Amino acid sequence: LQVACVFEYTEGDIFISPPALPAALNGLVHLDEALHGTLTEIRKTGKFKGHAFETVLLTPAQHGTLASKKLLLIGLGKREDFNAELMKDVAGVAMREALRLGVRNFSFASDLKDAGVDSPTALVAENVVLGSIDAYRTQKWLGEKKLDHTPVLSKITLLAGPAFFETAGEGIKKAISSLHN
Numbered sequence: 001l002q003v004a005c006v007f008e009y010t011e012g013d014i015f016i017s018p019p020a021l022p023a024a025l026n027g028l029v030h031l032d033e034a035l036h037g038t039l040t041e042i043r044k045t046g047k048f049k050g051h052a053f054e055t056v057l058l059t060p061a062q063h064g065t066l067a068s069k070k071l072l073l074i075g076l077g078k079r080e081d082f083n084a085e086l087m088k089d090v091a092g093v094a095m096r097e098a099l100r101l102g103v104r105n106f107s108f109a110s111d112l113k114d115a116g117v118d119s120p121t122a123l124v125a126e127n128v129v130l131g132s133i134d135a136y137r138t139q140k141w142l143g144e145k146k147l148d149h150t151p152v153l154s155k156i157t158l159l160a161g162p163a164f165f166e167t168a169g170e171g172i173k174k175a176i177s178s179l180h181n
Helices: 028-034 040-042 086-101 122-144 163-181
Strands: 002-006 056-060 071-075 105-109 153-159
Touching: 002 028, 002 086, 028 040, 056 086, 071 086, 071 153, 086 105, 086 122, 122 153
Parallel strands: 002 071, 002 105, 105 153
Antiparallel strands: 056 071
16 A cells, blocks of 8 residues: 545646656656556546545556555645644554555655645654554554454555655654653
């Protein structure tokens, strides 16, 4: 499973540079190209509006279209309303959906920079980890209480572009450190 986050659609939002990242570095552009323009089409036509926490699961019939078998889009709402705290809840949605699907691993891309939002990279990564772990722990607790299945997840990969790798790593370390305190 691959998770990608998108804001409510504005014309050309992932392609206009600046503020969007250049096409060669822009994960949303690569997703759109792999899906033959479907990412833009589903947003532009309003079939997926990108409202905060809205989800849609894509399972391309053509193998090899994506590196993963499934793509979960999660809405982030209006870009001007974005704050890093939102990512805890978005990550929780991603984790619950991944666990519901029974996947063993998934990748998570916040895609904020791709969409042209100058977000605090370390804090976003920290909040993604915290939100994911909180949702996982809840599911594990539910499994222990025999109220749902026990999660089988073994790995989450947080995706960050080369320019943001170190900074995102610091946020991940901070989140993990806070869990041990």
